[in-house]
Every structure is written in C-alpha cells, then in structure tokens.
Amino acid sequence: MSIIKNDFEKMSISKIKKAKNTKKLTVITAYDALFAKLFSEIADMILVGDSLNMSFAGKNDTLSATLEQMIYHTNAVCNGAKNAFVITDMPFGTYTNKNQALENATKVYAQTNAAAVKIEGGEDRAPIVEHLTKNSIAVMGHIGLMPQYVRSEGGYKVRGKTQEDIEQLIKDAKAIEKAGAFSIVIEGVMSDAAKRISQEINIPTIGIGAGKDTDGQVLVWSDMLGFFEEFKPKFVKHYLNGAELVKGSVEKYRSEVQNGTFPSKNEEY
Template structure:
C-alpha cells in the first residue's frame, strides 16, 4: 500500500515511523517494501558527490535523483530536499517546489529552518505542496554556525525549538525532522505536537527515526557521527569481494566455461 501523509500521521503515538535516505532507483527499490519514508536528501552531495558539505548541490540535481528514486519506489512516502538557495523567498520556494512536483512523483518537499519559515510554509501548503519541516542541527547552516552544533543545550534554545516546531505545525507542515537536538528537548517537542516528529541524533522519544543509508550500512568512511548505528560493514564487504574478483581475473578463474558463451 502506498504510504500517504494521512497514514503516517495516524502512526503518531501508535507505531514508530521508519525512514531512510536513497539517491537512486536501485536502492529505492531495495528499501521500498520495508520502509515508511524515503528521503532524497541533499546529503547525497557528500556521500554520493564527495563534497565537504551539502551547500553546493542545486535544484536540477535534486530533481534528477528524486526522479530516479521515484522510479524505484511504489509504496514508500517520498520526500525531496529543497537544496540551499532554492527557497530564499516564498515565490522562489513555490517555483522550485512546483518544478519538483511537476518533474517527479515526490509526495512532499523538506525545508530547513525554524519559526522564520512559517509564512513560507503556509504559502507552499496553500498551493498544494506537502512540506516537511526541519529544525535543530541544520546542515545547510553549517558554514554560518561554524560547524555542526547540537541544539537544545540551554533553556533559551529549548524554548526557541519548541516555539518553532509549534509555529511550523500551525503553518501546515506535515511532519518535523528533529536533528541533533538534546533527547529530553526532542521528547518535549514530540509530546507537544499533533504531527509526527522524525529524529536523527535526537533520542528515542521521536515518533520516527531516519538515517543516511551509506552511514548505517557502513559505506561512508570519512567520519561516523555518534548517533549512527552501523547495521552492516558494507565497506569491508565490498573491498573483500572486489579483491576476490581481481584475484579470480588475474588467475584465470573468472570467467569459467559456464560463464562464457
């Protein structure tokens, strides 16, 4: 069954929501039968593109990867990240969100930012665009903030996060991603919202969790965030398999007679 925002919102307080990133049809097809949400994250600029941060990817590349993911998915709820610089005004955000909707089968777009994004989100929702909000540690603000900073460390930050989450909900956001927020603060936000929260590095009390696929399966080796649980040592498996292939080619073991025409 195709996941809709209504199905996902009905899970709040009943069943945890599962989410993962994907950037192509191959992995989207592998994840699709099992996962609730697939995010085409701008994280692909780092794990797929080899860049130092998410800031240099543009709207056309995000559309390209979202189209591929949509081709590989039939059931998951698909979210496309709005990249840095694509929603600096309401009109710009609407133009780029409409482009994503027209050229892909994405179910919603995701926007980073707190209470200051409220009117922008209201504008998009009014035009029929599903919006997922994203607060806390926001990778698109990493240069501005001098790195990736955990949020909710004091009372002022905690209040600002809660106020933002409520304002974004009231503006029509369908869900809120909580990234890099102190667990007790994320718990308080989750309990005060009617819409689901999706956590990443924000503790167990969120309504769902998301991880970047290349992190959780052990393919991204540059660094490993504290919040990532590695479910597979993918990098070692690939390297070992590759070495076996090389050895088989060099020794004449591959291809065999059965593998030849």
C-alpha cells in the first residue's frame, strides 16, 4: 500500500486555528525518532505525551513522568520529524503556579524544538495558560478526563454526563480559549457534550474518547497500532495487530537461528 504524501502541509499555529470547521486534524503521539519519522508527513501534529510513562516506561499512570524525561523524548521526536508540529506534555507538578510553569515551559522551548506545550486543566489553570501565552509560549489545553488528576478524582471517569458538568466543561473550554490557547484536547467526554463544547469555542478541539464531532482526533500510537496488550480502551480502534506481528517475526527469527537458516549466504560478507 502506498502512502500519498503530496497533500502534506507543515502546520503552524495559524493553520491549526484556520482548520476549525474546515479540516479534521489528525494527531498522534510519538516518543522516539524512529516512529516520529514514520508519522511526520502524515499526521498534522505529533504529541510527545506523558502517556510515555505508561506505554514506554511501564508505569501505572502518568504522574511520575519528569520534565527531564519529556525534554529527552521531545528531542528524539524532533530529531526524527524535523518538519513536524511537535507538542510536549507538561508533566504533573511542573506547572502548579504561573512562575513555575513559565520557568519549566521555557526550559522545554530552550532545550528542544517543540512548537508548543500542553497543559491539563480548565478554569483553574486559565491564569497559568494566560501567563505562558503572554510570554510567547504556545499552549494546547486539555479538559474533560485528565490523566494527571486520576488520583484526586479517584480513577478515570467519563465527563459530561450531567447538564451541570457539561456547563462546567464549556466554561473550562472558554476560559482556556480566552487565556490564549490555540487548541484544546477533549478527553473522555460524552460525544454530545464534546460536540457542544466544540461549537461553543472558536479554536479547534482534538478529541480522544469524545466522539466524532470534535475538530480532530488524537490517539496513543501504541494503542492504535495494537502494541499495548494489557487492555483496550473503548475509544481505541486497532489499525494494526502490532504485538502479534512483532512476536511472530521474532519467533521466526529465533527458529531460523536455531535451525541454522539465518544467516544465509545473502546475509554473509
């Protein structure tokens, strides 16, 4: 199968904003140069997500990811995808107040080629988002189910089930938009509620577990390609049976090593 790349266009903040109601945006995570290069001329944006703490480092949640880890992996992604629009997750505990957030986001900008950072939170985080954007840091917001709130919320809970919660989510989105964010991730939100939120704001919304009426979608690469085997979230579609393919290939390699057919004359000097 050939991949058509002639329609690929490097994204910018202005192009992302203009995509609202005109083009569905495709976002995927990446944590290294190899996969970032594979994704770079297909996805509109690449997110270096703190999800790497789970899918890459084997942790139970995202909370112990460090700024140093995020900078390391962002550099790897930027090296592999030099023309991509790369966004870095600000990890838990690195933006508890405006000054700390600016100091840490400035480190990300100074030490990587990331185009933007992502911050979880609604109205409560709007002053921090505003402080960053006023100091030339591009920010993507993140509302709804927020992985960094998993312990304080008592688990991963779908949002937007009540009118009261929907109204709060709309307030959150508007506050983050007003603070200067160029887009907002909406995670784990009832599809009707996510649609309403998307209609209420003028910047693109990127859904994950939020239905089809957001302005784009984001998935963790190891989820969508079937490499993560522990469980499959309801919102994930497997586009490849990655784990099965890799295991089968390694088993074939082992078999050929054991029976002496690898290396053959073709692999010898």
